[in-house]
Amino acid sequence: MIARPDVAPVGRVVATELKPATPHQFHFWTANDTTIGIGAIVKVVGAGTGDGGRVVYGVVTDGFAYSDLATPLHDVVGAEGDPARAADAPTARQEIRYWTAAVLRQIPEEPLQPVPIAQVYVADDADVAQALRMDAYLYSATPTAIPVGLYTSAGLEAPVYLDADFLLGPEAAHLNISGVSGLATKTSAVEFLLASIFKHFPAHKGRVAAVCFNVKGPDLCFLDQPGDLSDEDRRRYERLGVPSTPFERMRLYAPLKADGVNLNTLRTHPDLVSDVEPLTWGLQEVVDFAEVLLNRDDIDAKADAFIDFLRDRVLGRSFDDGFGGTHRVQTFADLDRLFRAIFDGLEITAGGRSDSWRTHHIATMRKVRNRLSNISTRCKGLVTDDGPSSDLPWGAFEDRAVYVIDVANVDPLGQDLVFARVVSKLREHLERRDLGVDAVVVFVDELNKYAPGDGPETYVKKMLLDISERGRYLGLVLFGAEQFRSQVHRRVVGNAGTQLFGRMDMDELATPGYQVLTPATKIKLATLPVGELMVRHPHFTQPIFVRFPKPPVLRGRNGVERFPPAADLPFEDAVVRQLVHLDRGVRPNQVKDLIADREEDDVRRALAAVRRTRPENVLAYFRKALGGRVALETAPLRERQTPSVPPLNPISDEPY
């Protein structure tokens, strides 16, 4: 704790009939040269004993300065109309620095009374803890305090803590952070806060992990690499009790590129690429979240019913198409073959007289086929034709680990799919308590894109609403960030127990959501320097300004400069790299010999099988997979050999 260097009062409460002191607000004056400013926490100490010795903590919300000038015209007269002469006046007018403060806390709390007219002091560490009611969770037997930054004012510096029960559940949960882009505030604040959570998450609350969606550039790609910290930053880390080191356990997942072997991420520098896990999904994963792929016009009972039919009766089973064919649908290719068989069957066997199959209208089937085909085309690399190959470690999440999913270069539809599936799986596992951790922080940037206040009700928006309204019971916590809070669905931001604000745009501050802030607070928000935030938290009765250190990790832009992404490798080399990543004993030449003159699709399937299986002898398994089974497994031989009848209408001409 920093000892108060000077216990002299900095101001005095004043109350008039027009501006009285109330139980919630008071006014005080200070010397013209003062360290008090907007956001400063002050303490009023009553002069008496007992209730007379009431202590009131307040935060400065507004400031005024004026002189004894009765009207501006008098200044003009005094300067004889010449502004240059105004400064010639030998005597300075009497001025006042007059502040308005909102009450944070009164001791005793009952009876609640107007603030006494007494001396005003700058708050020290202990005062800040009292004022923000942090004492309840900072000094309890099972502390749940998570440092969020340093309150700095008047040369004092006091850590400010959030309550884990209100940040990560179950009392309240979720965090929302707003601020203009490009000031390294939103992402940096979340990175710092995650480091703080990992260090201070209470043992009695179990294990915690974070899943971060990297939606733009290389923002979150280098969380395991140390950043450049100044001595001042390191001192702040020390003051906050947070290690100034990058995340020890960071796993980055990125889809593959369309070639199926190179990673679709900016973390492809040779020194780092080995730590990147491919994220690829197959048909089953996509069909489970087919709703994500359907736009509003598509959502109807018929499409839903047909998708349910595919999911329940077709996928992964031996299925008779009714036209003499038997299918085992495991991949997109299998599915397409089934569709063709059905359409052909309707055309040839039924002579074109029937337009339904198993009660499903041909138009509905064509629409679903079109949507499913689209995703495999638009998200090639994420969605593969080879079943599940590489996914997050469901059930084996590590404590204090950050899982970054890099979807920055993925088609928006694919981003939605990734988000929907990952969050659903998290929820599913957390409900079953078998994820491996007890709480997961999900960080989503650009919330105004995924959960906009207006626009269609998308599947992703519904999921975000669901997390924000019910996630806290499960330990599924949403950390959302956006530039314009007013453009995010109000139930998403409204359910965030903790809200952080970086520098804000004045237009944004003019929206109704900020009406509770004073003009001075708004101005401070509009001019907030990098590294400062305004915090709202259930325990704080007023917004508090804090300063946080630079995150201990390499910023995305710096990371790309220090570790420039490598150019895409030729197919063979990319395959080698992936196999070597799984087994360092694999010799590149052996792999190249194996895949020489082989179809790339076959190689990709074999590689996917190796990734999925993760055998002890990687090369042997790869050789075996490449040798035959993979190719045979994907389609029944009979169908492959049967020349298919071309569809009546080419897909490209379909109106769906």
Place this chain on the structure above:
Amino acid sequence: MTWWRALVEAGAVPAAFVPPASTGRTDLEDGAEAGTVADVVEDAELQAHPVLERSAARPPTAVSFLDGIERWSVVAYDGVVPVVRAYVAAAVRRRDARGALHTTHQRARDFAIAPLELMNAARRQALSAHCPDVEPVAGERVGQPALFLETVEAAVRRARARLERELAEACLETLAAGEWLVVDGLLSLSPTVARHPRALGVIKSHGAQFLEGRGLERALTLPAGHRTSVFRVRGGHTRTEVYSWYLRLWPWEGNDLLYGLLRVEARAHSETVTRAAEVSGWLLAERAPLATPDARWDRLLYPLHQVEEYLKSRAPRDLQLRRVSRLPKTGT
């Protein structure tokens, strides 16, 4: 318990009469100089001299300003004998290099004024027992309340003048080299002050005239930014001889003859004549900031206004004038 409360408990009737004249001094109160004579010492006859442009004036680096206030109120009646509570205060505030004023000297006196010999014995005893500072006054005019109040007012004014004089003398003892003292009012009431080389009296009321004929006309019709020639003011038995001159701060045309007109007093010395132009330029520069909202702003120097405001802020609130109603005054 306050002494007037004790007095009431001893049988006096409580009162709350605050005469208008008790809130400060009027512009005419310095008029007790009638009969004084002035000799022009700068020119052969009184002339008008232009003063340096304001921007060319160089006020001294450090200047102290002295002013005082007085307040009084009848707080109790012992029969028809008024018992008065009076408050006088004076302060010296020094102007620093940034133009801010800081209080260096201040004194206040909160006391009772009563014709003790006319009071009931018990109440006189109560007053003496509870009030440590009682100023007795003659009781001849008690039978005529209005006239008696003039006696009281004169007593209060004397007390304030004494306080100001003491404070001025105390200030001059510690005045640094090159530092000036500007007194609101007559300089000549204290020989020590009147003879100090860096003391000025600034008089904004013109109850007495020292000039006549053409000289008087020139003085009263001085253009703005002009001063008269320096003349000698020989006082009566209470005054020390000083040099003086008139200075017009603001144009009087369209207003009245005394608008913006100051009379300056300095020690009776040839150096005063030499410095009159420089000092006038400096005082002219003191026009800004305006001493508003004070009604006398055209003649009241802002630093003196600030001293007065400072003293008012420290004065007892229960001696404030309530002209309209005796109900509590509200901000709304």
